[in-house]
Amino acid sequence: MRQKSIAVIIVAAGKGERAGGDPKQYQLVGGQPVLARTVESFLALPYVTSVTVVIHPEHEARYAALNLADERILNAVTGGVSRQASVLEGLKALAPSRPDLVLIQDAARPFATPEVIGDVVAVLEQYDGALPTLPVTDTIKRALDGRQVATTEDRSQLFAAQTPQGFRFGQIFSAHMRASTIRRQFTDDAEIAEWAGLRVAMVMGDRDNIKITHPEDFARAERILAGDNAMETRVGTGFDVHPFEPGDAVWLGGVKIAHDKKLKGHSDADVALHALTDAILGAIGEGDIGVHFPPSDMQWKGAASTVFLAHAGKLVLEAGGRIVNLDVTIVCEAPRIAAHVPAMRDVIGTVLGIATSRIAVKATTSEQLGFTGREEGIVAMASASVEMPRGD
Template sequence: MTFSAIVVAAGTGSRAGGDKQWRTLAGKPVLRWSVEALLQAGAEVVVVTAPGDGERAAEALSGLTGWRSVDGGATRADSVRNGLAALDGPDNQVVMIHDAARPGLSPAVIGRLLTALDGADGALPALPVADTLKRGVGGDVAGTVDRADLWRAQTPQAFRLGRLRAAWANWPDDQTPTDDCAVVERDGGRIVLVDGEARLMKLTYPEDFEMAEALMATRMQTRPVQTRVGMGFDAHRWGSGTSVWLCGVEIPHDQTLIGHSDADAGLHALTDAILGAIGEGDIGDHFPPTEPQWKGAPSDVFLKHAAGLVTARGGRVVHVDVTLICERPKVKPHRQAMRERLAEILDLPLDAVSVKATTTEAMGFTGRGEGLAAQAVATVEVRVSAR
């Protein structure tokens, strides 16, 4: 079933230490967990971010399709309204409103919500209150609250698009709802409960991340690991200069490589190899040479970005192999420093990094001393959803 979903990610998360939706949880950003779950369930997803955070969302959700972002407002209610305004489906279209701070969303919860919405105006996952509840006044217990029929509400909360819009239109401007179901409740709507899940906990305080990390890491371990290999190639012309950057190491030389950035062909080839392993295009897609901000930029920025995309998918780079093709400079005296630098950038053990050099026996553009070439292979492991 196709439906729409709004993921609210515009809050500051101050109680959790700030920016909790962008923090890494079990190998990928908190926001990505929920968006992936909704996309896999068939949703059209609108991510509501704070103004100016669209690029952060694009980085966190790199490689995913079927989503778009809009700017949020001053309050959560304003952000939900902005998300609703971005949807153009019919009135009977199902829409789910979800908090990015609840990364443990499962297909089972989504399925229960879709089923429960038949014959109701709204549905939400919830857990019965298990703890004894006390009312406190000034630090003293003022009474015990009967917990019978009390539930802990979670998200996503599901509605028909037209019904939710009508309820919001009738909501008083001087009041702030605690959740979206409260808006439909006040408008006379019938809300039904479905079974929630403990792992759908909300990340509110710093200590919540430790618990969520354990829960999500266990969830990741149940997904199969896929090994992928990517290849990269790069070449640059020689020009006048006094040094050259190769594999993150500056080498004194009577020439330099010409390029928009620092022209480190080794890092460029390796960046493309990692991007290729996860189907993320090439270095020019992420760092266009037409953009002045990358002029003279150190190429380790590009490599760290590519490795970060692997991490965001819950994966890791496990091995890299770079071959430099040139007559000069001599690479062997610097090869160990290059391996150490690559190991540092990628957080790999030294024996998982290889740097080699060869010549073309005076043939071709490298043999004639016109330029230098590099090729690279990267092996990555990513966890994939079962199909």
């Protein structure tokens, strides 16, 4: 079987003014221009057939000064007045060779990993297009006037898009050509594909696959490059217990499980998520769940514990950290937990925006000893490993 040809278009035609100073794609990260790093991340992959860089017409000298040397790098292409127009110019340049697949990458994303790129390419065996995404962990509000909240979006259905975005060449070229004839600007190539009726799939993105846009993004990029030299792993533990009271279901790990009792507490009494939240907060030195959500505050009466977990995850991200792995043990005689573990891992992963492979949920009994053995309540213990910027 003939090996598919895979072309890459790197869009570097913007002025990059929001980053301050020189255009962001030519500024240095770790002593190397951002654009050079982006190009090299694709040249490192043997299955990439060609790389075409689309540049701003005023940046020809800057691009030439990069001295990018590889036989797979094609002549640079001058971009248009918008990102959409620039991508179309890149597609036009590739049209004579008609590659099987094309990957479209933002120049300002220098940290696309081989795993993310490979996942995008692999999905194109079944779909017309593919892009890496990350679950949205913040609550999203819609406001018609930019001030008053009109509605709250269902974040379980929201995902943040990254690049590279991959497509079958003929289909995305045709879609871009059609899109250029209407008075509408699309935010990315996947949106054009969706508009054209193509089937576009999502693969798991990478939190380090950042788009450098503002000056502070360069500091984060330096931390990513520094890796272990700039980051340290911290461990936190959590412990929680709730007694039973009359009811018909318990909440555990974000999953409602039918039972002849329920857990007593100010919120939904999800003992597993409470222990997990405390473990994350402990790892980053942010106290415990009671500090952030005091039981004396009636707004948390009956609240879903996923709210508490999401808050802890947000604090990790705001501090420049990432969750490495989580481990929860639930101790009870009943209800039976094993059948619900996959759903619990899915809930936790979605709330925190991490892969379920980083989450362990286990259950055990106390061999009918103590208050759990007498089925008076449930205990949960948790640990969290969190990678954080190295401090003093």
